[in-house]
Amino acid sequence: MKAERLLQVILAPVITEKATFIAESGEKPQIALRVAPDATKPEVKAAVEMLFKVEVESVSVLNRKGKVKRSGRFTGRRKANRIAYVSLKKGQELDFTEVN
Numbered sequence: 001m002k003a004e005r006l007l008q009v010i011l012a013p014v015i016t017e018k019a020t021f022i023a024e025s026g027e028k029p030q031i032a033l034r035v036a037p038d039a040t041k042p043e044v045k046a047a048v049e050m051l052f053k054v055e056v057e058s059v060s061v062l063n064r065k066g067k068v069k070r071s072g073r074f075t076g077r078r079k080a081n082r083i084a085y086v087s088l089k090k091g092q093e094l095d096f097t098e099v100n
Contacts, residue, residue: 001046002051003041004062004096006043006047006050006051007051008036009035009036009039009044009047009048010034010047010099011033012033013032013084014032014033014035016032017043018032019031019032022085024095028057028087028090029087029093029094030057030085030086031085031088031094032084033048033086034081034083035061035083035084036082037080039069042060042096044058044059044061044084044086048094052095054088054089054093055092056087056089057083057084057087057089058088059060059084059086059087060085061082061084061085062082063081063082064080064081064083064086065080066078066081069091072082087094089100
């Protein structure tokens with residue numbers, strides 16, 4: 001996989017109560033990341049290992065549909081998201097402040 005593509009795969013970390021809970025709990029820490037809509041599991045794994053210099057054990061990906069919202073009589077839809085939950089190997093830690 002090309003480095004240019006891997007730099008475009010990860011868009012942002014997900015900062016929610018659920019994401020914080022799974023990152024802090026258990027013996028296997030997981031990090032929630034918003035990824036590109038066409039990103040695959042091997043691409044996400046390679047991108048995290050390249051950017052953060054950690055070893056990834058597994059990747060789970062889910063597609064979240066955008067909510068339907070109304071403003072008066074007009075309806076619209078929020079943008080759909082693709083979220084990747086990345087499990088790190090034991091002893092590995094991810095620090096967002098030290099990204100190369």
